[in-house]
Amino acid sequence: MVQGYQALAKNSQSIQAKxxxxxxxxxxxxxxxxxxxxxxxxxxxxxxxxxxxxxxxxAENRVSQLLEKQAALQDCASVKWHFIGHLQRRKVKLVINxxxxxxxxxxxxxxxxxxxxxxxxxxxxVQVNVSNEASKQGLAIDEVINFxxxxxxxxxxxxVGLMTMAPKNASDETLHQFFTTxxxxxxxxxxxxxxxxxxxxxxxxxxxxxxxxxxxxxxFVRIGTAFxxx
Ligand SMILES: *Cc1c(COP(=O)(O)O)cnc(C)c1O
Numbered sequence: 001m002v003q004g005y006q007a008l009a010k011n012s013q014s015i016q017a018k019x020x021x022x023x024x025x026x027x028x029x030x031x032x033x034x035x036x037x038x039x040x041x042x043x044x045x046x047x048x049x050x051x052x053x054x055x056x057x058x059a060e061n062r063v064s065q066l067l068e069k070q071a072a073l074q075d076c077a078s079v080k081w082h083f084i085g086h087l088q089r090r091k092v093k094l095v096i097n098x099x100x101x102x103x104x105x106x107x108x109x110x111x112x113x114x115x116x117x118x119x120x121x122x123x124x125x126v127q128v129n130v131s132n133e134a135s136k137q138g139l140a141i142d143e144v145i146n147f148x149x150x151x152x153x154x155x156x157x158x159x160v161g162l163m164t165m166a167p168k169n170a171s172d173e174t175l176h177q178f179f180t181t182x183x184x185x186x187x188x189x190x191x192x193x194x195x196x197x198x199x200x201x202x203x204x205x206x207x208x209x210x211x212x213x214x215x216x217x218x219x220f221v222r223i224g225t226a227f228x229x230x
Contacts, residue, residue: 061085
């Protein structure tokens, strides 16, 4: 996909510029927004180049690929690894102690398995299906608060925030609506001041829609394709 370091560096600059613009247009500071580079579609060497460009937050969505990259990039010790994909219960034990953030908590059976396998507190995002598409993972908006209340029983789970994926090809107006809906829900949960669920973060925005997500309050944007296009 990528033609080398030059193309990657150029794409990186353009992403930085767009993040800056989006932040400015909504009176936010660019430092409030953490770019998570989604390296799921590229090889180990390209992943290393992303790190060398200064991105320390890297995301994968497959267990085997995450483990392989971690093994190959041990010298990049400051990487924060994010797991952003659907995680099968039986694979929890393979990854849960090797990641810094888990973005796809969406069911109690998964929480139970994390509780059983985690050796420390795991920072989790609860995944929300804001657009209510049948094909998407995540809880419906009106299930989220009860779900998070139930997580109180799981001492190893810290709910740092909410995560969503917007539908592809939605209009800008619809995207603003989805992202602002998640922002409002996040603020309601934060206001409940549950010690295990500070819920201060919003993981939303991908290559297609991250400027809009930033305008609506994203604190983590998950960007893949935009880094790797030519
Ligand atoms: C692949 C993926 C991304 C990145 O998508 P791009 O469109 O390539 O930026 C973000 N979040 C999740 C959950 C993904 O699976």
